[in-house]
Every structure is written in structure tokens, then in C-alpha cells.
């Protein structure tokens with residue numbers, strides 16, 4: 209495959225086997241910059257696995273791919289380009305909310321300004337010094353959203369952003385991810401709420417039995 213920076217994501221003939229199961233069976237995918245995409249599909253279809261593959265946390269069994277022009281096999285380069293917001297938020301349980309955000313910024317060589325404002329933005333200002341292990345599921349999601357927003361990588365991969373959130377939390381997801389998109393980050397969102405996700409990522413693909421197909425709306 210020719211290296212090009214025209215696309216945020218390019219996959220060609222990607223197979224992914226996990227254990228005895230072939231989760232992806234020859235997937236081709238082109239996502240242009242700002243071609244925000246929603247990934248739909250039933251439980252166990254492989255949406256999380258595909259996001260992890262795009263984050264270079266899982267290697268294709270066969271086939272190849274590029275993220276912002278970087279070969280998926282170059283994990284260090286790919287990880288500079290992406291931020292993965294997993295469904296369980298992937299926080300450090302013994303760090304406070306503030307420390308979780310500061311740690312993420314330090315890992316990317318970034319200054320720590322903006323942490324207080326980011327916490328306030330997601331309604332966690334009074335929980336800033338609470339350890340992540342004592343947060344509710346919705347609060348963890350809000351903290352993960354603040355982190356994605358602060359890091360603002362060129363490709364933001366989001367796994368079930370609307371899960372565990374109240375109506376205000378869902379509105380906040382739309383607002384903050386919408387801002388990220390406005391700043392030029394390409395969004396790939398795995399979700400079970402096609403209508404909500406479509407507000408951010410109108411192109412929808414359905415993953416089933418290892419194959420991706422476009423959803424015609």
C-alpha cells in the first residue's frame with residue numbers, strides 16, 4: 209500500500225484472529241481526514257477489537273494498514289497520532305482525577321495548564337482530588353472525556369461514549385467530541401446508539417461476521 213497522509217485510516221485485507229476466532233475477515237477501510245465514522249454492530253462483533261487494532265494495541269494477523277500515513281506495525285509512531293478512549297475509561301485507579309489528567313499530559317510531553325478547566329468542563333471540579341477508584345461509572349466516563357479533549361490527537365478512537373451516562377452526560381459527549389472534530393481530530397466511534405452517534409459521525413459502518421459494510425441512511 210502506498211504511504212499517503214490523505215487518509216486518517218487505511219486498511220487493506222486486514223484479518224484479525226483472537227484465539228480460535230477470526231474477528232476480522234479481510235477488512236478494507238478508508239477514512240479521509242475528518243471523515244468521522246460510527247462503527248455499529250452486535251455485541252461481540254469485534255468493534256472494540258477493531259479500535260484496538262487501529263490504536264496498534266492489536267496486530268493484524270494478515271493484511272496491512274496505515275494511520276495518518278504511518279504503518280500500523282510502527283506502534284510508537286501510531287500511538288503519537290491516536291487517542292483511544294476505551295469503554296471502561298482506562299484510568300489509573302489510585303491516581304486522583306487531576307493526577308490522571310496530568311499524567312496523560314506528561315506522557316505526551318505536554319504542559320499541565322488547562323487541567324482545572326477541563327475538570328470543570330466535565331463537572332468534576334469538586335472531585336478533582338478524589339481517586340479514580342472511587343468515581344462512579346459515569347464520572348469515570350466524564351474524566352476520560354476530559355482526557356481525550358485535553359490530548360486532542362489527530363485520530364480519536366472512542367468505544368461506547370454514551371454508555372453509563374445520564375442525559376446531561378450524553379449532551380456533554382456530543383459537545384466535547386464535536387469540539388475535537390472542530391479542531392481537526394478525526395473521530396471513530398463504536399456505539400450502540402446510531403442516532404446519537406450520527407450527530408458526530410454521520411458515516412456509519414456495520415461490522416458483522418468479520419465484515420464491514422456501509423450503512424445507507
Ligand SMILES: Nc1ncnc2c1ncn2[C@@H]1O[C@H](COP(=O)(O)OP(=O)(O)OP(=O)(O)O)[C@@H](O)[C@H]1O
Nearest residue numbers: 226227229231249250251252253254255256257258
Ligand atoms: N484478547 C482476546 N482473546 C480472545 N478473544 C477475544 C479477545 N478480545 C476479544 N475477543 C473476542 O473477540 C470477539 C469480539 O469482541 P469485541 O469486544 O471486539 O466485540 P464488540 O463488538 O466490541 O462487542 P460489544 O458490543 O459487546 O462491546 C468476541 O467474541 C470476544 O470474545
